[in-house]
Amino acid sequence: MIDYHVHTCFSGDSMALPSEMLDSAARLGIDEICFTDHVDFDNPGNNFEPADLAARHECLKAFGGCYRSVRIREGVEISMAPSDACFEKTKAYLAAFQPDFIIGSQHVVNGVDVYYPEYHQGKTKEDAYLAYLETIAASLEKFDFFSVLGHYDFVAKFAPYPDRSMKSDLSPLIRSAFERIFKSVISMGKGIEINTAAWRDDPRWGLDVLKLYRELGGEFVTFGSDAHRSVSLGNRLSEAYELARDAGIPYYAVFEKMKPSFIAID
Ligand SMILES: [Zn+2]
Ligand SMILES: [Zn+2]
Numbered sequence: 001m002i003d004y005h006v007h008t009c010f011s012g013d014s015m016a017l018p019s020e021m022l023d024s025a026a027r028l029g030i031d032e033i034c035f036t037d038h039v040d041f042d043n044p045g046n047n048f049e050p051a052d053l054a055a056r057h058e059c060l061k062a063f064g065g066c067y068r069s070v071r072i073r074e075g076v077e078i079s080m081a082p083s084d085a086c087f088e089k090t091k092a093y094l095a096a097f098q099p100d101f102i103i104g105s106q107h108v109v110n111g112v113d114v115y116y117p118e119y120h121q122g123k124t125k126e127d128a129y130l131a132y133l134e135t136i137a138a139s140l141e142k143f144d145f146f147s148v149l150g151h152y153d154f155v156a157k158f159a160p161y162p163d164r165s166m167k168s169d170l171s172p173l174i175r176s177a178f179e180r181i182f183k184s185v186i187s188m189g190k191g192i193e194i195n196t197a198a199w200r201d202d203p204r205w206g207l208d209v210l211k212l213y214r215e216l217g218g219e220f221v222t223f224g225s226d227a228h229r230s231v232s233l234g235n236r237l238s239e240a241y242e243l244a245r246d247a248g249i250p251y252y253a254v255f256e257k258m259k260p261s262f263i264a265i266d
Contacts, residue, residue, distance in 0.1 A: 004034040010035075010052060026067055026069055030233070039076045073255065080140075148190060148191040150224075153198045221244050
């Protein structure tokens with residue numbers, strides 16, 4: 001079991017100590033954990049301080065061999081935006097740090113974080129989700145220095161609709177936005193993550209989306225709980241694994257210094 005999307009107090013929106021996350025990982029039998037703290041330059045004037053990656057490295061190093069059963073990887077979650085400023089600032093910030101793994105995520109559409117209810121006000125579910133997906137597609141025309149596309153369904157996480165689930169066939173435009181996104185991810189040799197956080201207490205979703213990714217040539221995924229607290233670590237990752245298998249995805253990947261290793265899903 002791996003968890004490749006984990007936040008700590010080095011992220012502006014988490015209070016979790018790395019040691020708490022590692023205690024949980026050891027207790028849950030997670031073999032490998034990748035810390036992916038936020039580096040956001042997507043929303044000028046409204047960003048968390050980017051994670052101090054050098055300080056986090058020192059902190060993790062200080063644990064030495066305390067957590068021998070858990071391999072530790074040092075990653076980041078970057079916020080993408082279809083703008084040169086965001087691209088340049090993010091790239092410059094990461095230049096001094098050699099991450100093992102980078103999640104490229106979309107959080108903001110036209111200056112509004114889709115986490116907040118105001119994003120959805122006055123929009124149908126289809127319109128809200130389509131605008132989100134189209135913004136991902138536009139960001140992918142610039143961003144090329146990530147390992148996997150993060151949570152394609154982040155827009156659903158706090159959406160107010162009775163059925164929040166993200167599906168590829170919500171409308172023909174949504175399907176074609178997914179196709180555009182996956183074609184560009186695949187042509188860059190990148191993957192996507194299965195992020196379990198948006199499901200919250202709902203039945204898992206995403207089988208149709210993953211099948212589309214596979215149909216277009218997608219070969220690997222990563223698995224992430226997006227935990228910001230230690231109680232969420234590893235949440236529903238066995239369901240994510242089954243979902244990938246049911247969609248016919250052949251591999252999941254782990255990363256070291258941005259180099260993937262592929263492990264068969266069976
Ligand atoms: Zn995110
Ligand atoms: Zn995250």
